[in-house]
Amino acid sequence: MRLTSAIRSIFTAAILLACLHVQAQQEAEEPQKGFDPERLFFGGNFGLSFGDYTFINITPQVGYQFNRYFAAGGGLSFIGTGYTYRDYNGDKLYKDTYNSAGLNIFGRVSPIPFLFIQAQPEYNYTWGKTKFYNGQPDIKLDGEFVPVLLLGAGAVIPAGRGSFIAMLQYNVIQNDRSVYGDRPFLSFGFNF
Numbered sequence: 762m763r764l765t766s767a768i769r770s771i772f773t774a775a776i777l778l779a780c781l782h783v784q785a786q787q788e789a790e791e792p793q794k795g796f797d798p799e800r801l802f803f804g805g806n807f808g809l810s811f812g813d814y815t816f817i818n819i820t821p822q823v824g825y826q827f828n829r830y831f832a833a834g835g836g837l838s839f840i841g842t843g844y845t846y847r848d849y850n851g852d853k854l855y856k857d858t859y860n861s862a863g864l865n866i867f868g869r870v871s872p873i874p875f876l877f878i879q880a881q882p883e884y885n886y887t888w889g890k891t892k893f894y895n896g897q898p899d900i901k902l903d904g905e906f907v908p909v910l911l912l913g914a915g916a917v918i919p920a921g922r923g924s925f926i927a928m929l930q931y932n933v934i935q936n937d938r939s940v941y942g943d944r945p946f947l948s949f950g951f952n953f
Contacts, residue, residue, distance in 0.1 A: 800825055800826040800827070801823065801824070801825055801826075802823070802824050802825075802826065802832075802834075802952045802953065803821070803822070803823050803824075803952065803953045804821075804822055804824075804923075804926065804950050804951050804952035804953060805819075805820045805821040805822040805836055805950055806818055806819075806820040806948055806949070806950045807819055807820070807950075813844065813845045813847070814842075814843070814844050814845075815841070815842065815843035815844070815858075816840075816841070816842050817839070817840065817841040817842075818838075818839075818840050819838070819839045819840075820836060820837070820838040820839070820840070820865075820950075821836050821837060822834055822835065822836030822865070822867070823835065823836065824867070824869070824952075829871065829874070830870060830871055830872070831868070831869070831870055831871075832868075832869045832871070833866070833867065833868045833869065834866070834867055835864065835865060835866040835867065836864075836865055836867075837862075837863070837864060837865075838861070838862065838863050838864075838865055838883065838885065839860070839861070839862045840860070840861045840862075840940045841858070841859070841860045841861075842858070842859050842860075842940065843856060843857065843858040843859075844856065844857050852894075853894040854893075854894060854895065855891055855892060855893045855894060855895075856891070856892045856894075857889065857890075857891050858889050858890055858891075858892070859887070859888075859889035859902070859940065860887065860888055860889060861885045861886070861887045861907070861939075861940040862885065862886055863883050863884050863885030863886055863909075864883065864884055865881055865882065865883040865884075865909075866881070866882060867879055867880065867881040868880050868881075871917075875916055875917050875918070875919075876914070876915075876916055876917075877914065877915055877916075877917065878912075878913070878914045879911075879912070879913050879914070879915065879928065879930075880910070880911070880912055881909075881910070881911040881912075881913075881930075882908070882909065882910050882911075883908070883909040883910075883911065884906060884907075884908055884909070885906070885907050885909060885939075885940070886904055886905070886906055886907075887902075887904065887905055887906075887907050887938045887939075887940065888902055888903070888904040888905075889901075889902040890902055905938055907936050907938045907939055908934055908936070909932055909934055909936070909939055909941060910932065910933050910934045911930045911931065911932055911933075911941070912930065912931055912933055913928045913929055913930030913931065913948075914928065914929055915927055915928030915929065916928075917952075920951075922953065923951055923952055923953045924951070924952050925949065925950070925951055926948075926949065926950040926951065926952060927947070927948075927949050928947070928948050928949075928950075929945055929946075929947055930945065930946055930947075930948055931944075931945040931946075
């Protein structure tokens with residue numbers, strides 16, 4: 762009886778060791794060469810606010826995770842803002858609107874899992890106007906192309922089949938026509 766129990770234990774241990782050896786071999790195999798659609802990710806930013814201050818941000822992006830350390834991609838962007846100025850009685854004085862639409866690319870390096878640094882050059886077309894409510898003629902801001910270079914750092918927070926992205930960014934090319942302003946800003950997004 763004891764011999765049978767010992768044989769079962771040895772047999773079970775041998776099967777476990779064989780399974781661990783197979784798993785270690787699979788993990789040590791070379792990564793797949795060429796394009797792998799499983800490494801694609803989709804995401805971006807989306808924001809809305811309405812009222813005296815209006816803000817619309819629609820920035821879809823697609824990226825590719827080349828390995829654990831490096832990802833890159835690109836996307837489109839539309840950011841629109843509007844602010845209505847009022848007098849002390851609450852009557853509308855004027856409304857400024859400012860819009861930006863463009864293309865971007867990004868490169869992301871993850872030296873530590875779940876943390877990354879990112880560079881994102883953009884080329885945006887900007888336009889706007891000021892609408893007066895007292896009869897003055899409106900002022901139109903002519904369209905202009907504006908270069909942007911966003912540098913930042915962030916974190917990836919896994920969430921099911923996707924992940925939340927939180928990032929602190931800063932536009933190092935300070936152009937008066939940039940929608941990003943002259944201060945660091947936080948952005949939040951989701952990747953699928």
